[in-house]
Amino acid sequence: MPVTLTTTLPDEDQPVLGNGVEDEVAVDRESATTNNGSVRIQIRETGQSAWNSSATGFAEFIGAFDTLTMEFVGREDGEEYEVRARTETQYRTGDWTEPVAIVTQFPGLTTLVATATDPTTVSLSWEDLADNEAGFTIDRRRQYDTGWSRWQEIATLDPNTESYPAPAAPDATVEYRVTSYTPYTSVSQTASTTTPAIGLA
Incomplete structure (x- = not known):
């Protein structure tokens, strides 16, 4: 059998x-x-x-x-x-x-540009490369004679955002950091510019 x-x-x-x-x-x-x-x-x-x-x-x-x-x-x-x-x-x-x-790989953002549009406003623009970010954070710091100040978060933005009018001080060199993030990872880029002085009336 x-x-x-x-x-x-x-x-x-x-x-x-x-x-x-x-x-x-x-x-x-x-x-x-x-x-x-x-x-x-x-x-x-x-x-x-x-x-x-x-x-x-x-x-x-x-x-x-x-x-x-x-x-x-x-x-x-x-x-x-x-x-x-x-x-x-x-x-x-x-x-x-x-x-x-x-x-998974996170492309985040690229080509961040900071442009001073007037003495107290810097226009930030970037290209959003990710399809799943939770949002963006915007940090700023200012350059003094003694060096750079600490980073300060000034805004949080919704997903799929590609621009932001950031506040700034007049006649100052400022640097901005834009971070695209998920709960698991993040990618940042920085850009700096100098704002003009406020003219006399």
Whole structure:
């Protein structure tokens, strides 16, 4: 009488994640732990309670057992994601790995320009490169004979903003720092200018 046996299925090793390409999370298994079946890899935004389509940022990849690398694309900028994986065959399912987290690349902002439009106003403009910032902060400092003052936050702005009329002192060299941020990361740029003196009437 034939005897049927099912061989053991090794569990998956914890994957290595990469964020070298904007909007992507790269997954590297480094080596295949099995010689049969498939590997299932899942991703979601960190903090979600489920591993299914109800979770924000959820996606799933199923590939052959010897698939070593893959990418989850279409991710949000500067967001934290977690990834888990397991091995599978028709007859057995391995345990899920402990989730591994990574923050996606965050382009933030670029080309910050500070232009003194009158003695007490500096026009700030920049290009918003991110698609997921929580907002912007504006900091200012002034140059004195003894050096620069400390940074002082003067404004917080909504996402997708690309300009701000910043207050300034007349006849002063001032520097502004604009920071684009998410809960997990941030990018800043600085620009300086000198305001004109107030003319006599």
